[in-house]
Amino acid sequence: MQAQELSFGYPGAAPLFEAVSLAVRPREIVCLLGGSGCGKSSLLRVLAGLQAPAGGSIRFLDAPLLQPDPRSALVFQQASLLPWLDVAGNVGFGLDFARQPELGAERHHARVAQAIEAVGLAGRAHLYPAALSGGMAQRVALARALAREPELLFADEPFSALDAITRAEMQTLLVDVVHRWHSAVLLVTHDIDEAILVADRILLMGGRPGRIVREWRVDIAAPRESHGGAVTELKMDILAALLALREPSPSATRPGTHP
Known part of the structure; x- marks a missing residue:
C-alpha cells in the first residue's frame, strides 16, 4: 500500500x-x-x-x-463477536458477503478451520462468545480477519x-x-x-x-x-x-x- x-x-x-x-x-x-x-x-x-x-x-x-x-481485513479494539454464533460461525461470518471472492462450502470450511488453528483455538470452534475470555475473543476476531486471507x-x-x-x-x-x-x-x-x-x-x-x-x-x-x-x-x-x-x-x- x-x-x-x-x-x-x-x-x-x-x-x-x-x-x-x-x-x-x-x-x-x-x-x-x-x-x-x-x-x-x-x-x-x-x-x-x-x-x-x-x-x-x-x-x-x-x-x-x-x-x-x-x-484487506480489519481488527478493532473490541472483538465485536456475534453472540448467537459459535467460534466457527464468527470466524466465517462475512466470507460470503458481496465483493468477497466466491467460495464453495469445502473451501469456506477449510479457511475457517485454518484460521482457528492459526490463533490457537483448535478444538474450541463450537464455543459461543459467552464462554470466551477477553483474550480468546480477540483471537477469534483475529481469526475472522485471517479467514479472508488478507494481503x-x-x-x-x-x-x-x-x-x-x-x-x-x-x-x-x-x-x-x-x-x-x-x-x-x-x-x-x-x-x-x-x-x-x-x-x-x-x-x-x-x-x-x-x-x-x-x-x-x-x-x-x-x-x-x-x-x-x-x-x-x-x-x-x-x-x-x-x-x-x-x-x-x-x-x-x-x-x-x-x-
Whole structure:
C-alpha cells in the first residue's frame, strides 16, 4: 500500500491530519504510534477505505483504493463477536458477503478451520462468545480477519483492553501469524513497548493537524525481549521524540506573551 499527501477532516472542523505519506510493504508490520487525538485511528479508517480522504491518494495492490478492498481485513479494539454464533460461525461470518471472492462450502470450511488453528483455538470452534475470555475473543476476531486471507491487515489497538500477560501472548501471536500467512500489518497503538516488540518499522504521528514526524526501522533480532539494551535505547529515542511534540513553542513561553 502507498499513500501520498493524505488529509482528512470533518465538515466545518479543522483537519485531523494532513500531508501524510506512507507505505506498507508486503509481509511487513508497520506500527503507527502516537498520543490520543493525533488522528491515527482516523488515518487507519481512511487507509482501509472506510472514509474518503479530503485530499491525496491511496494505492493498494497497484490500483487506486476508493472503497474497502476484500483483500484487506480489519481488527478493532473490541472483538465485536456475534453472540448467537459459535467460534466457527464468527470466524466465517462475512466470507460470503458481496465483493468477497466466491467460495464453495469445502473451501469456506477449510479457511475457517485454518484460521482457528492459526490463533490457537483448535478444538474450541463450537464455543459461543459467552464462554470466551477477553483474550480468546480477540483471537477469534483475529481469526475472522485471517479467514479472508488478507494481503494487508489493519489493526486499531486490538490488544489495549487485555491484561498484560494476555496482551504479550497476542503480540507474539500477531508476529507469528503474519510470518506464517505472509500478510502485511498496519497496527495503530499508543504503546511504545508494543510497537518495539512487534514492528519492522515505527511511524510516529503527532501535531494538530496530525502528521508523520519520525520513522524508525527496528532491526533488533527476535526475541526482542532478550536485547534489553537495544530495546531501551530505542524506547528512549521514541520517548524523546514524543516529548518534543508536547513542548510549547518559544513564543508561547516568553514573558509577556499569551497562548
